[in-house]
Amino acid sequence: MEKIYKVHNVDARLINSVIKEKLVDVTITSPPYFDLKDYGSEQQIGFGQEYDEYLNDLKVVFKNVYDVTKDSGTLWVIIDAYRRDGEVVPLPFDFSNKIKEVGWKLQEIIIWKKDKTVPWAHKGQMRSIFEYILVFSKSTEFNFFIDRVRDFTSLKKWWVKYPERYNPKGKTPDALWDFGIPVQGSWGNGYIDHFCPLPEELIEQILKITTNENDVVLDCFSGSGAVLSKAVNMNRKYIGFELNPDYIEMFHNYLNNTGEVKRNDFLFEEQNTLDQDKFEKLIFELRALKYARLLYNELKKIGLLSENLKISVEITNQKPVKKNALLQVKYNILFSEKYDEIKLNKEIIKLTLKQPLSKFGIEPIFYFTTLYDIFESKVKQKFVYCYSNKVTHKFSSRINKNEINESPKPIIIFSNIKVDLNEKDYE
Numbered sequence: 334m335e336k337i338y339k340v341h342n343v344d345a346r347l348i349n350s351v352i353k354e355k356l357v358d359v360t361i362t363s364p365p366y367f368d369l370k371d372y373g374s375e376q377q378i379g380f381g382q383e384y385d386e387y388l389n390d391l392k393v394v395f396k397n398v399y400d401v402t403k404d405s406g407t408l409w410v411i412i413d414a415y416r417r418d419g420e421v422v423p424l425p426f427d428f429s430n431k432i433k434e435v436g437w438k439l440q441e442i443i444i445w446k447k448d449k450t451v452p453w454a455h456k457g458q459m460r461s462i463f464e465y466i467l468v469f470s471k472s473t474e475f476n477f478f479i480d481r482v483r484d485f486t487s488l489k490k491w492w493v494k495y496p497e498r499y500n501p502k503g504k505t506p507d508a509l510w511d512f513g514i515p516v517q518g519s520w521g522n523g524y525i526d527h528f529c530p531l532p533e534e535l536i537e538q539i540l541k542i543t544t545n546e547n548d549v550v551l552d553c554f555s556g557s558g559a560v561l562s563k564a565v566n567m568n569r570k571y572i573g574f575e576l577n578p579d580y581i582e583m584f585h586n587y588l589n590n591t592g593e594v595k596r597n598d599f600l601f602e603e604q605n606t607l608d609q610d611k612f613e614k615l616i617f618e619l620r621a622l623k624y625a626r627l628l629y630n631e632l633k634k635i636g637l638l639s640e641n642l643k644i645s646v647e648i649t650n651q652k653p654v655k656k657n658a659l660l661q662v663k664y665n666i667l668f669s670e671k672y673d674e675i676k677l678n679k680e681i682i683k684l685t686l687k688q689p690l691s692k693f694g695i696e697p698i699f700y701f702t703t704l705y706d707i708f709e710s711k712v713k714q715k716f717v718y719c720y721s722n723k724v725t726h727k728f729s730s731r732i733n734k735n736e737i738n739e740s741p742k743p744i745i746i747f748s749n750i751k752v753d754l755n756e757k758d759y760e
């Protein structure tokens with residue numbers, strides 16, 4: 334069998350002559366412009382064509398892409414409108430409608446803000462500083478690993494006090510993507526004399542959202558190979574189609590010269606995932622502690638607060654059983670004899686089903702006791718961090734567990750969780 338994972342110097346309308354099965358996980362491509370640019374080969378799509386002919390050719394290409402894409406796969410097309418004969422031609426929308434005819438479903442319209450462009454505008458024109466990224470799928474079930482690209486570094490400082498409002502993996506990215514276009518030379522000496530290379534970060538973002546290592550990435554108009562090089566760096570397989578052999582050669586030279594270095598860059602990037610895991614753990618810890626504090630407040634509101642109330646908090650390693658719960662937490666509660674345990678239990682369960690507690694994604698497991706010794710025996714660690722009934726993002730002291738009983742109010746929460754955050758550090 335001829336090698337398939339390479340750039341084929343074959344017309345993209347003939348993809349099905351090269352790929353015979355559904356093996357593509359994602360296609361990322363920017364089609365040749367309509368009639369604006371000569372990419373220097375005879376069968377090229379776009380240059381010298383009528384608009385209808387151009388759209389029909391693109392339909393043929395993307396029908397082929399559809400046929401070789403896995404059912405879970407997606408197609409990402411970077412495309413722009415342009416001006417002709419004194420008006421705007423809405424190519425992204427015409428294109429989208431055209432390829433719908435072969436089965437592609439439009440899922441997202443992302444605006445890619447490119448920043449760099451000509452500093453002047455013609456009469457009646459705004460400065461054009463963006464392109465469209467259209468995302469299509471074959472079905473409604475498709476790979477979209479959005480958690481991997483959540484932003485957890487630029488959250489407002491409020492997450493320290495309101496951990497229940499923040500997704501533990503970070504903020505969902507919005508549909509306005511800000512990636513400056515690469516300046517000449519940033520891809521290495523003379524690699525990109527080619528037009529409109531896509532920024533590496535943009536391609537990386539798409540690959541993270543759509544693929545795992547060893548998945549298959551296709552660019553049916555691969556040009557200088559920006560998409561495919563990134564796929565190689567990120568340990569994905571690649572298939573390209575490109576009519577101009579000079580571009581294919583450029584891509585090979587680039588790979589030979591930079592592969593090793595870029596791969597190391599990617600490994601460095603993986604550090605980010607570790608940081609994201611740490612952030613998630615911290616949000617969970619903050620939630621578990623704050624939940625105990627709010628429980629205290631709610632009990633106070635309904636007149637069920639005992640003088641000697643103490644709560645110990647421990648996150649279990651068990652997966653929660655409840656749907657929508659993110660973590661399971663043990664709350665061990667010491668309360669006064671004057672309350673009936675069954676009633677207290679019932680009231681607490683009611684509270685957990687209502688706001689604010691219901692918003693924490695916590696599956697609580699409660700233990701109640703009126704006996705201090707039993708309470709203490711349920712605390713497994715020798716030392717515990719203490720929190721007051723006002724602040725649970727900063728521990729106030731660390732004590733031996735047999736000192737819990739002597740802790741003066743307002744210290745009511747005891748845990749093996751250590752958080753020591755100062756909101757001012759997160760502005």
Ligand SMILES: C[S@@+](CC[C@H](N)C(=O)[O-])C[C@H]1O[C@@H](n2cnc3c(N)ncnc32)[C@H](O)[C@@H]1O
Binds near residue numbers: 344362374378527555
């Ligand atoms: C907009 S460029 C792609 C640029 C690419 N994304 C990059 O980063 O360099 C479009 C490419 O499609 C190629 N092309 C045009 N018609 C083609 C066809 N029928 N089959 C395969 N490639 C074609 C052109 O040679 C050109 O390199």
